[in-house]
Amino acid sequence: MIINNTTIAPGENAILRLNVGRLPSDTRIYLNVHVYRSSVPGPVAAVLAGVHGDEVNSVEIVRRTIACHMFGNLLMGTVVVIPVLNVYGFNNFSRDVPDGKDVNRSFPGSAKGSLAARVAHIFTKNILPVIDFGVDFHTGGSSNYNYPQIRYSKGREQSRELAEAFGAPFTVANRPIPKSLRKTCLEAGKPMLVFEGGENLRFDGFAIEKGLAGIRRLLFSKGMLPEAPPGAPTIHIEKTTWQRAARPGMFRWWKQSGQAVQKGEPLGVINDPFGQDEFPVLASRNGFIIGHNNSPVVRPGDALFHLGY
Ligand SMILES: [Zn+2]
Structure with a gap:
């Protein structure tokens, strides 16, 4: 696997730092990407958060997957982990990048576009080509609490199967938002689930727990993890x-x-x-x-x- 000119061999783990750009102060901004590879070939999953920089509950879920070494002994395949995609928004406690644009309405992005388009482009160019499926972790907005739920692309059987395997309390079928990360992934034939849980700028232990259990179940269903917590029946929302x-x-x-x-x-x-x-x-x-x-x-x-x- 090659990401941004770095080769990660089977059986290797790596932490990559992709150059995103510079602040007006000339400080360089990097995107941290953690890659875990089994020596056994298998599917490639993306686990990412912080597309909206103020949705720190989602960042915490992904941070904990790294801190607890969830992907340290994969049975097969590869997991690509990005705890904070929108580094600018995270630093500013903001959903958007500093020019007010939403990264999740700027996909697939472009190398010479707005700041949001550039952040989107880094994912589309470097990460999307190497993955097969993934989960993008989000929270509700300001004062809006979301009960833990998976959103998948309506009418897409592969997406539905992944959503079932995740086993969130609610499984919501809907159409991806135009110019969103999920839509760009879908158009590339790579199902991307969206997890929603909690609200922005808050930790919510219940949603964190449901998010972590869901990742384990999803990767267990793909034969990548040896075990997963049992899931309660999910309620399907159409x-x-x-x-x-x-x-x-x-x-x-x-x-x-x-x-x-x-x-x-x-x-x-x-x-x-x-x-x-x-x-x-x-x-x-x-x-x-x-x-x-x-x-x-x-x-x-x-x-x-x-x-x-
Ligand atoms: Zn969001």
Whole structure:
């Protein structure tokens, strides 16, 4: 295997530092890539996080795979690990790169494009050609908590099989976002699962645990790891909808992510701040809450609950 002119032989492990660019201060920025190779040929998996720099819960999941030597004794194949793809965003506690662009809307990228396109290009040029499949770890956004879930490309049997093997609490079939990493991988014939769990700039032990167990199960299913924790049955989600705030105010929820809800059931309330009025938020349909808003103050139209069904 050759990544960025470095050869990694079967049975070898390596840590590569790919040059991403420079800061205005002329400080060089590097992308750290850890490669674990069994001496036995087999599939090549990518495990990556930090495409959005503020999604540190996903970075922590991938960091722990390295710290606990999860891939130190692979039975076969290769694992390519990138804990932080968007190094710029990670340093700035930001989802995006410093010019405000989203790396996950900039794929496949280009060597001479915007900063986000350049970061995307490094993955597309160096990593995508050598992998067969992978998992891209994410979290919800600001104040938005995602219950641990795998998103896979609807109608793609290979993606569905990988999602089943991962065994997250929810398995969501949807279409990849245009210009996303997942879409670029799909077009190259390489299924890329997206894991979502927790919210940005927070650790969430439950989501971390589900993410780590899922990687083990996925690689076990491919014959790459000798064992994996047993999985609970996953709930398949075919469609999702956002339930939004009909009015502004202070938001409190009774029902939270992971729970089943019935149409018309009270999920929470929105109050004015003066103790005068209270407006219930009722479930718009039967389903499961796969994400919810932790913000105590909401504006009209703000997403409150992500319902899957
Ligand atoms: Zn993300």
